[in-house]
Amino acid sequence: MKIAIGSxxxxxxxxxxxxxxxxxxxxxxxDKGTDSEAPVDYPxxxxxxxEAVAAGDVARGIVLGGSGNGEAMMANRIKGVRxxxxxxxxxxxxxRLHNDANVISIGERMVSEEMALQIVRIWLDTPFEGGRHQHRIQLLDA
Structure with a gap:
Protein backbone atom coordinates (compact mmCIF):
# COMPACT_ATOMS: atom_id res chain seq x y z
CA MET A 1 0.00 0.00 0.00
CA LYS A 2 1.19 3.53 -0.72
CA ILE A 3 1.02 5.66 2.44
CA ALA A 4 1.85 9.35 2.91
CA ILE A 5 3.26 10.51 6.22
CA GLY A 6 3.96 13.94 7.64
CA SER A 7 4.69 15.59 10.95
CA ASP A 31 7.35 11.37 3.31
CA LYS A 32 5.90 14.90 3.18
CA GLY A 33 8.22 16.21 5.94
CA THR A 34 9.36 17.71 8.20
CA ASP A 35 12.96 16.52 8.23
CA SER A 36 14.09 17.43 11.76
CA GLU A 37 12.99 18.49 15.23
CA ALA A 38 13.51 22.17 14.37
CA PRO A 39 10.26 24.12 15.07
CA VAL A 40 7.88 24.34 12.10
CA ASP A 41 4.20 25.10 11.45
CA TYR A 42 2.31 21.80 11.23
CA PRO A 43 -0.18 22.78 8.48
CA GLU A 51 -4.32 16.28 -0.19
CA ALA A 52 -2.45 13.21 -1.43
CA VAL A 53 -5.06 10.96 0.20
CA ALA A 54 -7.97 13.01 -1.16
CA ALA A 55 -6.49 13.01 -4.67
CA GLY A 56 -5.97 9.24 -4.60
CA ASP A 57 -2.21 9.59 -5.02
CA VAL A 58 -1.84 7.42 -1.90
CA ALA A 59 -4.22 4.96 -0.26
CA ARG A 60 -3.83 6.31 3.28
CA GLY A 61 -2.04 8.91 5.37
CA ILE A 62 -0.47 9.25 8.79
CA VAL A 63 0.06 12.62 10.49
CA LEU A 64 1.88 13.31 13.72
CA GLY A 65 2.46 16.15 16.13
CA GLY A 66 2.76 16.82 19.83
CA SER A 67 -0.87 16.08 20.70
CA GLY A 68 -2.17 15.12 17.25
CA ASN A 69 -5.13 17.47 17.66
CA GLY A 70 -4.09 20.24 15.29
CA GLU A 71 -2.87 17.69 12.78
CA ALA A 72 -6.24 15.91 12.78
CA MET A 73 -8.05 19.23 12.43
CA MET A 74 -5.87 20.21 9.48
CA ALA A 75 -6.30 16.86 7.73
CA ASN A 76 -10.07 16.89 8.20
CA ARG A 77 -10.39 20.23 6.42
CA ILE A 78 -9.64 18.45 3.14
CA LYS A 79 -12.75 17.01 1.48
CA GLY A 80 -12.61 13.24 1.29
CA VAL A 81 -10.30 12.84 4.27
CA ARG A 82 -11.53 11.03 7.36
CA ARG A 96 -11.21 1.97 10.65
CA LEU A 97 -14.04 -0.40 11.54
CA HIS A 98 -16.78 2.23 11.96
CA ASN A 99 -15.40 5.38 10.32
CA ASP A 100 -13.29 4.05 7.44
CA ALA A 101 -10.48 6.40 8.54
CA ASN A 102 -8.13 6.93 5.62
CA VAL A 103 -5.81 9.07 7.75
CA ILE A 104 -4.78 8.77 11.39
CA SER A 105 -3.26 11.35 13.67
CA ILE A 106 -1.01 10.43 16.58
CA GLY A 107 0.41 12.69 19.29
CA GLU A 108 4.01 11.92 20.18
CA ARG A 109 3.56 13.51 23.60
CA MET A 110 0.40 11.48 24.28
CA VAL A 111 1.43 7.86 23.69
CA SER A 112 4.53 5.74 23.93
CA GLU A 113 6.42 4.88 20.76
CA GLU A 114 5.42 1.25 21.24
CA MET A 115 1.74 2.27 21.39
CA ALA A 116 2.12 4.50 18.32
CA LEU A 117 3.51 1.58 16.32
CA GLN A 118 0.71 -0.69 17.58
CA ILE A 119 -1.88 1.94 16.59
CA VAL A 120 -0.47 1.96 13.07
CA ARG A 121 -0.48 -1.85 12.83
CA ILE A 122 -4.10 -2.09 13.98
CA TRP A 123 -5.22 0.69 11.66
CA LEU A 124 -3.53 -1.04 8.72
CA ASP A 125 -5.02 -4.45 9.54
CA THR A 126 -8.59 -3.45 10.39
CA PRO A 127 -11.12 -3.46 7.54
CA PHE A 128 -14.08 -1.09 7.27
CA GLU A 129 -17.17 -2.88 8.54
CA GLY A 130 -19.58 -1.14 6.18
CA GLY A 131 -23.21 -1.99 6.83
CA ARG A 132 -24.93 0.58 9.04
CA HIS A 133 -21.74 2.69 8.99
CA GLN A 134 -21.70 3.14 5.20
CA HIS A 135 -24.53 5.68 5.21
CA ARG A 136 -22.74 7.73 7.87
CA ILE A 137 -19.55 7.76 5.81
CA GLN A 138 -21.55 8.97 2.82
CA LEU A 139 -22.96 11.79 4.97
CA LEU A 140 -19.45 12.76 6.07
CA ASP A 141 -18.17 12.80 2.50
CA ALA A 142 -21.20 14.66 1.05
Missing part, protein backbone atom coordinates in the same frame (compact mmCIF):
# COMPACT_ATOMS: atom_id res chain seq x y z
CA UNK A 8 5.73 18.76 12.62
CA UNK A 9 8.83 18.94 14.82
CA UNK A 10 7.01 17.44 17.81
CA UNK A 11 6.07 14.30 15.85
CA UNK A 12 9.30 13.89 13.90
CA UNK A 13 10.82 11.11 16.00
CA UNK A 14 7.73 8.89 15.76
CA UNK A 15 7.40 9.69 12.06
CA UNK A 16 10.81 8.20 11.47
CA UNK A 17 9.98 5.08 13.53
CA UNK A 18 6.66 4.62 11.72
CA UNK A 19 8.34 5.02 8.32
CA UNK A 20 10.67 2.15 9.24
CA UNK A 21 7.75 -0.02 10.37
CA UNK A 22 5.81 0.67 7.17
CA UNK A 23 8.80 -0.08 4.97
CA UNK A 24 9.53 -3.28 6.92
CA UNK A 25 5.90 -4.32 6.34
CA UNK A 26 6.34 -3.81 2.59
CA UNK A 27 4.47 -0.54 2.18
CA UNK A 28 5.61 2.33 -0.03
CA UNK A 29 6.07 5.48 2.07
CA UNK A 30 5.77 9.03 0.75
CA UNK A 44 2.70 23.09 6.00
CA UNK A 45 3.45 19.36 6.38
CA UNK A 46 0.03 17.93 7.19
CA UNK A 47 -1.96 19.47 4.32
CA UNK A 48 0.14 17.70 1.64
CA UNK A 49 -0.54 14.33 3.29
CA UNK A 50 -4.29 14.97 3.37
CA UNK A 83 -8.77 11.48 9.92
CA UNK A 84 -9.10 9.71 13.27
CA UNK A 85 -7.16 11.00 16.25
CA UNK A 86 -5.81 7.80 17.82
CA UNK A 87 -4.51 7.42 21.36
CA UNK A 88 -4.91 3.68 21.96
CA UNK A 89 -5.60 0.40 20.19
CA UNK A 90 -9.38 0.71 20.39
CA UNK A 91 -9.47 4.22 18.90
CA UNK A 92 -7.40 2.93 15.96
CA UNK A 93 -9.58 -0.14 15.50
CA UNK A 94 -12.86 1.77 15.64
CA UNK A 95 -11.50 4.54 13.43
Missing amino acids: DHAGFRYKEAIKKLLTDLGHEVV VFIRPVA CALCWNEESARLG
